Amino acid sequence: MEYIISDKVKTLKPSAIREIFKYAADPTVVSLSAGNPAPEAFPTEAIAEISAKILKENPIGALQYGVTEGYPPLRNAVAEYMKNKYNVGSDKDDLIITSGAQQVMDLFTKTTCNEGDTVICEAPSFIGSLNSFRSYNCRLCGVPVESDGMNLEALEDALKTEKNVRFIYIIANFQNPSGITTSFAKRKAIYELAKKYNTMIIEDNPYGELRISGEDVPCIKSLDTDGRVVYAGSFSKVLSPGMRLGFAIAPKPVIQKMVVCKQGEDVHTNSWAQMVAHAFMTEYDYEAHLKGLREIYRKKANFCMELLDKYLVPNGITYQRIEGGLFIWCKLPENAKITMNEFCKQAVLNKVCVVPGNAFLTDETEQCSSFRINFSTPTDEQLEKGIKILGKLAAEVL
């Protein structure tokens, strides 16, 4: 029979990255395309220990229905942590635990957007979020990012000319995929523009704890005197993505509606994961764990940038140096003899997989001369092998 598909879902495609993952599944291919945390970054022993304790001492708590807002001790621990460390959250805000930060995008878009409403995002930006906005038939308007954040003229122009702009979506720290960090000056300017044009902001901060150099820049949410910022946090990069644990800190009326939406979506987030995260944050040395993570990623990122300097830069491929996160954004030279897409295809044929940059654009058919590599998933050997191959290919075809 013929299936009726809603207007909003009809044009949705599986993320382009997923297609690439098919190649990456070939064990002879070096995958620099994933976004998985490094396996050695998981505190597996602590999680096993906590889990055993919970299932022994309070199995019913972990197995029975919970409340939609989230496990109260975890909500409190996260709220306190975010307030003390980042000055995020006020008494006008509330906090909801979500099934990954991805669900924050979903719940907030559902709460605030009618079909056809506009979402302004960085160009390029994280595909998962863009697809979430698309799944509610939002119009996406991309604002080009520079090395210190969105181009402010282009942002103001978008705010001025686009109709029904419901929010600006921004990954201010170590953006996926561009790797850039929005400067404090631009964070303030973006907040002021949101105020001037009376729109909201989702500040998505999955990588914030993974800074490897430089100083922390205050969150946009810490500037939020009006209650126009929804802060999305994640445990995926600091604890485990398989647990599917995230949270939103947002104005109470917004959280209230997000809770009602979540009730109809998945009732509540897995209780075991919430209890494990709570114990890990409060009974273990969480700061020492984060310090260890930064050490792991600092080593990996610096090693990767050394390889890029050695193999790609001499062949005309430039890249944006990063201060944290999991990704590096590489750019083909202006006079390249083949397109970026062709280069990525050739790379796969040579057994290295990267993500073509146009996958991160609001319009995937747009031209783009960049590609994204990830350094957290591959081993050092894979990283060296993969980047060497890319360098050899660049020397041959660019």
Add this chain to the structure above:
Amino acid sequence: MEYIISDKVKTLKPSAIREIFKYAADPTVVSLSAGNPAPEAFPTEAIAEISAKILKENPIGALQYGVTEGYPPLRNAVAEYMKNKYNVGSDKDDLIITSGAQQVMDLFTKTTCNEGDTVICEAPSFIGSLNSFRSYNCRLCGVPVESDGMNLEALEDALKTEKNVRFIYIIANFQNPSGITTSFAKRKAIYELAKKYNTMIIEDNPYGELRISGEDVPCIKSLDTDGRVVYAGSFSKVLSPGMRLGFAIAPKPVIQKMVVCKQGEDVHTNSWAQMVAHAFMTEYDYEAHLKGLREIYRKKANFCMELLDKYLVPNGITYQRIEGGLFIWCKLPENAKITMNEFCKQAVLNKVCVVPGNAFLTDETEQCSSFRINFSTPTDEQLEKGIKILGKLAAEVL
């Protein structure tokens, strides 16, 4: 500031049951209003054992990102189980693991419904699902249920007169809240009507394994030669609701779109829960566990029905005998001196909490003379105490 709320979410209210839960939180109140599985029904020791094994032998598998469709061994185990035991699923179908069966409602509604499209459901029906349909601005059309399922004339009338009917929502076994089971004759008739009017069916079967008497009735999905039935299954009542684990078996093109929607919603379901469920289904004696569950619920249900016969029936309150599930639907006498809502309020003042029946209607303001009680959550002592109080109240006020 003033928050813009989308049309679909604007009128959504937290489930009426949640309001009642506030009273139920009072430890002096006997709650017959929840829908929690009996705590003694959880295989806590097996889960602790499996969990420890997984976190020791394959921690990265449990903690790393997984695929949106679900943990492949669990998908295979569930597909095989459903095919062998219930003849559910064909080679035209596929299976997705969801974050509870609630997410099946959400994903399928999102996939198929534009705002204003119609969903036909039983009246009364499960609030969680109705709210999920409402959250996409669907028009709900309720078809009264009789002791053997929906009234077929009313169903055909609805199919004939309603515009853009996207699907019929049905809980065919031990329906929540009415407790009735749809007869095989009616299941066939409902499928034929869906065919005649070319619409789909969601068959929601959370309680199917909890039959305490009588014979299993074949699932509607087992009759599905056209590919018009989406089967929603759940681990909440057979393993643990806190794990948030459900699944859908549906035609491939439908699952494909649901997968894309799930990617934007929560990426994938908690991996630990999926691995635990898989090991429990395949390495333990799953059938013996289910048999044990039925024994627990048979005792509790029969005890509850005895109490109703003893305390409520003599005072004019009738009820629908059940063959399974967790709920019993009680009806005030026609000549009652007070309304059902007033009776439920009085019950709370007397420290017993039940759910007013109108909460389960597509229009909550409609008159209703029934209320729902749950027997799985309270202890036998609480059950007896609560029903005694209801009987005394009925004698006084009806």
